[in-house]
Amino acid sequence: MAARPLHFFWLADGSGSMRVEGKIQALNHAIHEAIPHMRAAALENPHAAVFVNAVRFADSAQWMDDRLTPVSEFRWTDLEAGGATAMGEALAMVGEALQPPLMNDRALPPVLALVTDGLPTDDFQAGLNHLMSKPWGQAALRLVVAIGEDSASPDAQSIFRQFIGNDALKPFHANNPEALAEQIRWISTAVLQSVSSPVGLKAEGAGTANWAASAHLLTTVNFSGPEEADVW
Amino acid sequence: MVSPTRWRALSASVRGASHEKNGQPNQDAVRSRNPGKGHEMLLLAIADGHGSTRSFRSEKGSALAAEVALRELAKFVRRLGPDAPLSKVRNQARTRWPKDLIAAWKAAVRADLAKNPFTYLDFAAFPEKPPVLKPGQDLPITAYLAYGATLVALVITSRYIIYSQLGDGDILTVHEDGKVARPLPRKHEFMSNQTISLCSHYADKEFQIRVDPLRAGTAPALIMLSTDGYANCFGDDEAFFKVGGDFLEYLKAEGPSFVRDKLADWLQQSSRDGSGDDITVGLAAHDTALPPKKKK
DSSP states (O other), rough: OOOOEEEEEEEOSSSSGGGGGGGHHHHHHHHHHHHHHHHHHHHTTTTTTEEEEEEEEEESSEEEEEEEOOOTOOOOOOOOSSOOHHHHHHHHHHHSSSTTTOTTOOOOOOEEEEEEESSOOOOOHHHHHHHHHSHHHHHHHEEEEEEETGSSHHHHHHHHHHHHHHHHHHEEEESHHHHHHHOOOOOIIIHHHHOOTTTOOOOOOOSSSHHHHHHHHTTTTTOOOOGGOOOO | OOGGGGGGEEEEEOHHHHHHHHOOOOOEEEEEEOOOBBOOOOOEEEEEESSTTOOOTTHHHHHHHHHHHHHHHHHHHHHOOOOOOOOHHHHHHHHHHHHHHHHHHHHHHHHHHHHHHHOOTTTTTTOOOOOOOTOOOOOOOHHHHTTTTTEEEEEEEEEEEEEEEEEEEEEEOTTTHHHHHHHHOOOOOGGGGGOOOOSTTGGSSOOOOOEEEEETTSSSSEEEEOHHHHTTSSSSSSHHHHHHHHHHHHHHHHHHHHHHHHHHHHHHHHHTTTTSSSSOOOEEEEEEGGGGOOOO
C-alpha cells in the first residue's frame, strides 16, 4: 500500500525590493514558524505523503533543495534579498518539475504558493505558459500571498489572477508581518489538509480546478492583521 | 460460445478511512446480478459519487447509477437479441448505450428529486436558488451535479463481453496464465481527482466502450472492476496489477465464499494504509477460476 504523493512548492520572491522594511526577514520567519504546523497537518492525513520544496527567485530562479524532501525533513534556508524578480523563470522551473517521474497518476494535485511583493522583471507570460502547458501545472492549486502596497497595484493583481487562473480564488494580501505569518500558516495547514484529503475533491469535469469549492472558502479568509500594524 | 452461467459475481464496497474520520458516508455503490434461469447474462456495475461540496447527494447518485446501469444493460442486450452480429453490438454499444444510460440516470435523479426536493439549506453555500422540477423542462446541470457519480459497468453474455466506463475507475482482466491487462486504457486526464461523470456535458461522448467476443481459451478467467480509491492505494500500475493475480489465486485456492467473506476487510485495510478513499471492487469470475465443486 502507498500513500498518495502531494508536492507543495513555495515560490518565494528574493528580489531587492523584499529587503525594504524587513519583508524578507518576515517571510523567512513566517515560513520557519509554519513548518512545524505543516508537519502536524501532514501527519493528520496518513493517506498523503507530503513533499516540500521551494524556488527562490531574484536575478534567476533556484531550487532550495536539490532532492525530493518529505515534509518531516524539510528545512527552510533563510533567503537573502537582492536583484531582480525572475518570476517567469521560477514558474517555468516548477512546470519542468511537475512531470513524470516526479508526478504520477496517483499524485494529489500539487500546491504552488507564490509569495511576492511585486511585479516580475522577466518574461512572466512565457514562464506561466510553460507551467500551464503541463497537465500537472493546470491541475495544481495555485495560490498567491501578495506582500505590501505595490502588490496591490492593478498590474500586479492582473499577474496574480493569471497565475491563480480561477476567478473564485483571490490572492491573500499581507500588509504587515503578522498578517503574512497567519497567511503562510493557513496555507501550510488548512489548504494543505484540504488538498490532501480524498474527501470532497472529485470534480464534475476533467480539466477544471476540482478543489475550487473548498479552496474558495479557504482563500477568502481575511488575514489583514491589526490595522495599526500596517507597515508595508 | 461460453455459457454465461459459468460466471459468478462477487463484490464489496467499504467506506474510506478518511470518510470515517470526517463523518462522511460511503459514496460508492455496487450492484450485480448473476446469470440464472431466464437471465443468461452476468451484470456488474460500480459507481463512485463525487462527494464534493456541490455533489451533496452523490451517495444517492452512485446508487442510482449502479442500479440503472444493470437494468439498462440487460435491456440493451435483450433488445439486440441473441444472434446480433458483433459489429452491430459494437456499434450500438458505442452509440446507443451511453445515451440510454444517461437518459435513464437523469430520469432516476428527477424521480428522486420529485420525492425529495432540494431545500434552501442544500443550496445555502451556493449563489443560485435550489433547482425545482417543472413539467416539460429539464433541470440545470447543478441539479444533476448534486448526484454526480462515475460508472464502470460490465455485461457478460454467452457470446460477448461489454466493458463500459465513464470517468475514473479501473477494469482489469486476469487470464489463466497470470497475464493482467486493462481492456480500456487508463485516461491520464483523470489524474488528481478530476473526472468526467454522468452529470458532465456531453457525457455520452466520453464513454469508453469495448466489446470482446467470448471464446473459450481466450476469455479472461477473472474481470475486476474497482473505483479509483483502490488503484490509488498502490504506488503504480505494476503493484495494482498484482492484486488482480492475487484475487485469481485466492479464488482458485480458497473459493468464492472465502473471497466474499474477506473482501471487505481487505479493502478496508487498503483504504487505511493507502488512499483513505472509499473502495469498491466487483469481481466476475469464470468457473475455471474457481475450485471444482465437491461431489456430494
